[in-house]
Amino acid sequence: MSIEVLNESGEVPAPVAEQELHDLARHVLDQLRVNPRAELAITLVDEDAMTALHVQWMDLPGPTDVMSFPMDELRPGSDSETPEGVLGDVVLCPSVARAQATEAGHSVEDEILLLTTHGILHLLGFDHAEPAEEREMFDLQRTLLLTYLAQRGRTTTAAPDASTEH
Structure with a gap:
């Protein structure tokens, strides 16, 4: 699986280590049985880039927390082989995530991990426009984030089913 993490936000060090974002993405894609040859890019950007x-x-108008740009419309797999291809790009804005984390009373790292999971689910075709879709997406988001953190021996202060700004 090719997962590229880029920090173009100007924040050094990034609020979440690139390896942590890579490992989370790998966990999510493995759990959803996405082809191991799929490609994903996660980019952290500043407010000006996100606003654009x-x-x-x-x-x-203005910046948002996370945006997803699907490419080959890959979907979660089943027992059969899923096609390989370019999943797409998840773009995160750490400064917006920081403000949301402060408002919600949890860490920036937890917020960015939540947003990364959320963005990947959008790439895989999940949405939250309708109540039933929202329930399905946010339940899956919660499960994926909590199982990832449990494997790391961690918990989160973020509500993994919290609605994101976008």
């Missing part, structure tokens, strides 16, 4: 993307792709 938010305006260009969503026609909404």
